[in-house]
Amino acid sequence: AGDNAAGAVGVGVVAPGSAFLSLGTSGVLFVSGDRFAPNPERGVHAFCHALPGRWHQMSVMLSAASCLSFAARLTGAADEAALLREAESHGGDLGPLVFLPYLSGERTPHNDPHAKGVFFGLTHDTDRGALARAVLEGVAFAFADGLNALEEAGGRVERFLVIGGGARSALWGRILASALGRPLDYPEGGEVGPAFGAARLARLAVTGEEPETVCQPLEIRHTVEPDPILAAALAPRRRLFRRLYGDLTAAFREADGA
Template sequence: MYLGIDLGTSGLRALMTDAAGRPVASAEAQYNVQTPHPGWSEQDPGDWITALDQAMDQLRDTPGYGDICGIAVAGHMHGAVLLDGSDQVLRPCILWNDTRSATEAAELDATAQVRDLSGNIVFPGFTAPKLLWVQRHEPEIFADVAKVLLPAAYLNLHLTGRHVADMSDSAGTSWLDVGARDWSEQLLKAGQMRRDQMPDLVEGCAPAGQLRSDLARHWGLTGPVTIAGGAGDNAAAACGTGVMAAGQGFVSLGTSGVVLTARDGFHPDAQTAVHTFCHAIPDRWYQMGVMLSATDCMNWLGRITGRSPADLTACLGDQLRPPGPVTFMPYLSGERTPHNSASLRGGFQGLSISTTSEDLAIAVMEGVSYGLRDCLEALRATGAELSSCLVIGGGSKSGYWVKLLATILDLPLQLPKGGEFGAALGAARLAQIAVTGAAPAEILTAPDIAATVMPDSNLRDGFDAGYAAFRARVSALT
C-alpha cells in the first residue's frame, strides 16, 4: 500500500492506493487560515500535524493499512515555515496567498540575474520576498532562523527527522536555479539567505528518508516505510493526471485557476508571468499560468447574494449562450499571470437596473474563463503548444462552465471519469516510484476520459470579441 498526502490550504487529504495504483480509502481533516491584517494569510504548522494524525486514525481500520510501505506529501507551495536550531517553529507559516511582501518582491525581481536564474518573476506570494519582509519587520525572528521549509518539507521533517524538499516545490521559492535544479548561491545572497538554511534537495519520486520508528509505532504501521521527496501541489496534480510530456496539460477550475503544461526542457520566459518550475520527476519541467481567484469568484458572489453557487447557476443548463451584457474582472485578490499585480482589483461593468443575479453569475464565469485565456496565451508566448486539455477542479462539475471555457480557450476539454486523479493520487504515485524504482512513465498514466467537450463553433467568434473587449478593459485598470 502507498499513501499520498495532499496538504491543502484549508485541509489535509490522505489517500491510500494498492500495488496496482487503485485508490483504496481516503480521509480528510480541516484547519483554519488566519488573516490578522489585510493581505496577510498565515497558518500554524502544528495544525497540519494534528490533521495528519486525524487522517491516519480514520484510515487505521482499512484492510491493508498496516502494509503501507511508501508515503509522499504534496503541499501548497511558497509557504515559509521558519525554524530555529532546535526545529521549533518561530512564527506562523506565511502562506502562498499572502501579499504583504509586494515591496520586497518588486525589489528582488529588479535585482540583476534573479529572473534569469530562477526562471520566473518574483511574485509577492513566493518564499524569498517573505523572508526579506521578516528581516525588515521581525528582525529578532529573522536572526533566529536556522532553516526555512516549505509546508510539504515541514511534513517531511515530521515524517523523517530530515530537512529535505523536492525540486518542484523548491522551484517556487526564488532561491532555486530552476534550470540546474539546485540552490543558487547568487539567488540566496540576493535574498539575504544561506545554503545551510535550506533543506537538502531530492527529486519528487526519489527516496527522501524513512518514516521515524516512533511515528510508525504510533500509527500502527508494521514495516519500513519509505518517504518520497513529494511535490508541490500542481506538480503532484500533473502526476495524478499523467501530464508528463510536452503537449500534455490540464486546466484547473479550483479556488485558484491554473493552465498547466509539461515541457521536455527548460524554457523560461519570465516577462510573460508564466511560472516555469521543475517537474516532480527528473529532467522534466512544467509551466503554468495562474490566476488567484477562479471558483473563489463564484463563492464570493454566492456570499454577497445569499445564494449558493449551485443555485446561482442551476437554471443555465448546458446550452451555451452568447456573451452576456455584464463583464466581470476576476481580480478579487490581485493577479499573477499575466499581470503580476498584488493591487489589481476586480469589478463589474455594464450593470443596469435590469441586471439579475443570473447575469452576474454568467459574467463571473465568463470573466474567470477570459482570465484563463490570458494564461493560455501567456503559455503560448513561451512556445508551449496544447491541442487539448484535461479539465479538473470543482468548477468542472458545471457543464455550462466547461462548455464556456472550451469555447473561450478554443480547445477541446477532456473530463476524466469519476475517481481519483488529483494531487493526493499524484503523491501516492510518487511514493510507489520511490519504493519500487519503477519508471515514471509506467506509473504516471493518464485517467480514462468520460467525455470530451468541444468548443461551440457558432459562438467562438462572439467570445473572441468578448475576450478582446475584456483585455481592453483590463488595460484600463492596469
C-alpha cells in the first residue's frame, strides 16, 4: 500500500463507494471501488487498492493545508491557528477576492506543472483575515474541481470521511462541505489512519482473516453538513475561480518559458 491506500484501510474506506478527504500538506479525495475507472484527461489516479479484488480512484491537489502555512508566513501571522482565528472573525464577505492554490503547479483536474498561485481581487480594504478566508475557499474550490473529475469516471460520491491536520478547523470544514455539497464525517483517530492501516494489513497477512472483519470504519465523532446559505455565497466566487485558471493558463506557461 501507498500512504493513501493504507490510510483508507486504517479508516475503513474499503467498500465500493466509500471515500475520504485528506486535508494535509497536499489534498486527496480517495474513493474505493470494485472496478478500474480511470480519467487520465482530468488527472485522476486509478490503482489497485491494498486489498484483493478492489480498486481506488484519487483526485490529488498538490497544495492544500500548505497554502495556509504559506499565507501565515506571507502575512506575518503568528501561526496557522492565529490566521484561522482571523479568518473566522472576518465573516466571509469577500466580494470578488479569490485565491488559486496552485503553489506547486496542479495535478487533478488540470495536470499542469506551470500553474501558479494567485490572489485576485485585492483592494485597499483587503486585510489579513480576508486573505486567509480566500485561501480556505480556494482550497475548497480546488477540491470541488477534483470531485467533479472523480465523478466523471466513477459515479456520485455521497459523503467523505475527513483526515489530516487541516481537519481540525471547524470553519474549513463548513466551507469544504458547502463547496463540495457533501456531508463530511470526522472520525475518532483519523490522524493515524495510514499507520493504523499498515498494522491492519500486517494482521490480515498473518491471520488470513476477511478484510471486512478487520477493516471496520472508525467511530464518527461528528458530521458537518453542507450549509445552503454558505453554498449560495460561495457559488459566484467558485465560478470566478474556475474562469481565472482558464484565462491565465497561457500566461502561466509564458511565465515559465514553455
